[in-house]
Amino acid sequence: MDPQRLKDNFAQVAQQGDAVALFFYSDLFVRNPHLRDMFPIGMSGQRDKLLRALGHIVARVDDLPTLVPFIQQLGRDHRKFGIVAEHYPQVGASLIATLQYYSGSDWTDELAEDWNAAYSLVAKVMMEAADEDALSSPAWWNGEVLAVERRRFDIAVLRILPDRPLPYLPGQSVALEVPARLRHWRYYSMANAPRQDNSLDFHVRLVDGGPVSSVLVCQMQVGDRVRMGAPIGTLTLDESSTRxxxxxxxxxxxxxxxxxxxxxxxxxxxxxxxxxxxxxxxxxxxxxxxxxxxxxxxxxxxxxxxxxxxxxxxxxxxxxxxxxxxxxxxxxxxxxxxxxxxxxxxxxxxxxxxxxxxxxxxxxxxxxxxxxxxxxxxxxxxx
Known part of the structure; x- marks a missing residue:
């Protein structure tokens, strides 16, 4: 696998912008219609995430110590979407088809081998991380809204109780999904250190056009339900420091x-x-x-x-x-x-x-x- 060749090819393909992700998902759903229900109805945000993730991976393809933890987190995080091992070859086939299409006459057998090797490695690391995570954590936590305090027209503070303890470090975030916006997951940071009663506080600001923030700020009521993904993030306190x-x-x-x-x-x-x-x-x-x-x-x-x-x-x-x-x-x-x-x-x-x-x-x-x-x-x- 030639890292520079991958970087050069992705840079060429990425010049097509949103069309790349649009082609990828169209190809994926045509080949695998059963996968469409795993994604939100509106796909613009999902397409942006795909391109950012691909760009991040390719940019660090020759820096495995930095890249592997990122890929492992992707694997753990994708559990909440219901991703299982059989989906990875299907995604890989559409990814290769997309890269080949936008590479045009520059596509070669060497490039195909490089991308297949790179994707196989990514898929292997993601699946292993997901399997390991499944031994100790659920794919998601169900939560009940205990309190809603609207501090301003566009800011609400919510207290949510998960159905089981959700271990996290202060400073980390979890993805939230609300029933009114299925398959739209948005990350919010917990605003409290872990408590004995396991409740979590979230500070939510209304984002213009935001499908999840609009529900959380304007519509959420005590007793409503949410789903929460596993905690992520490195904005955590350095406990070894005395400064x-x-x-x-x-x-x-x-x-x-x-x-x-x-x-x-x-x-x-x-x-x-x-x-x-x-x-x-x-x-x-x-x-x-x-x-x-x-x-x-x-x-x-x-x-x-x-x-x-x-x-x-x-x-x-x-x-x-x-x-x-x-x-x-x-x-x-x-x-x-x-x-x-x-x-x-x-x-x-x-x-x-x-x-x-x-x-x-x-x-x-x-x-x-x-x-x-x-x-x-x-x-x-x-x-």
Whole structure:
């Protein structure tokens, strides 16, 4: 298998954009009509995920130590869709047919051998990971909604009880599926550390056109049911570190960081923690009342709220009044005002632009090495 030949060929094929995934799924469903019901009615999001996953795999095809864990997670994660061993050859046949079609006259026997070898390896790793995972975990957990609190027209906090304990690390995410949107799975981070009663909190923001967020924010009621996939994610606390902690959360990116904060409160000797919580407007600081209570309870915790789209004295929050300590400016700027942060580990979550700019500021002028920053965006959680 020639890694560079695979990369070059995929780069050529990927120039056709969404047509590649459209051809793939059309070929797959024509050959295997029984597979269509395993996918959502609207396929645009699924096509995007396919291209991103293929691109990720091909880009790292010559870096197995990095690639194998990603493929193993794909195998475990696909259990919730009902994927079994017999489906892998069917998918592989359509993938090869798609690559051959868009390669045109550049398709060769060598390329066919390379792609077959690469896919066989990917399928083997995925199936082995799925089989191992099945020994200890269900394909999904059923959950019942215990409470729904609508903090704003576009933000809701839900408490859900799984039908069995769901082991996870604070900062991780699970995919949720609601009965009204079957086969549409969307990732949301737990906003609490594990509890004795096993309940989970989720902070959900309404996404324009989002098939799952619209149901969770606008329609969910106590007693409703959901399904949850296995936990994933590496935005977790470095328990080996003794450094102080910097948490930077934009909007509902607060959820995983709040879970980590709760984890820290359980330590016998917590480090000093600075949490920056930002939104565009004051009323979008939807969880500031809870964070303020924690800051009052724990002397090692400082919470700094920030808004970017309101001038001082403008806007209203049920928890805040004029002169209340809310800072003005983008989160990267507000974090920079309080730096440097050279003696801290940093955790950043929220909108992609905010995360990227914050990480850049931390590494270029605020004394935080890249190896001491863990980050996640809303896009990352939908991988």
């Amino acid at each position: 102080d902690v910097l948490l930077v959360a934009g909007s509902t990116g607060l959820a995983p960081l709040k879970a980590m904060l709760e984890q820290i409160t359980r330590r016998p000797q917590p480090p000093r923690v600075h949490m920056f919580f930002g939104a565009r407007t004051r009323d979008a600081l939807y969880d500031l009342e809870e964070l303020s209570k924690l800051a009052n309870e724990f002397p090692w915790l400082r919470v700094v709220p920030a808004v970017s789209d309101e001038s001082e004295g403008h806007g209203f929050s049920p928890f805040l009044q004029s002169g209340d300590g809310v800072e003005h400016g983008t989160l990267p700027d507000v974090v920079a005002r309080h730096g440097p942060w050279n003696d801290h580990d940093a955790y950043v979550c929220g909108p992609p632009e905010m995360v990227d700019h914050t990480v850049e500021r931390l590494t270029t002028g605020l004394g935080v090495g890249r190896e001491r920053i863990r980050q996640e965006t809303f896009v990352d959680t939908q991988r």
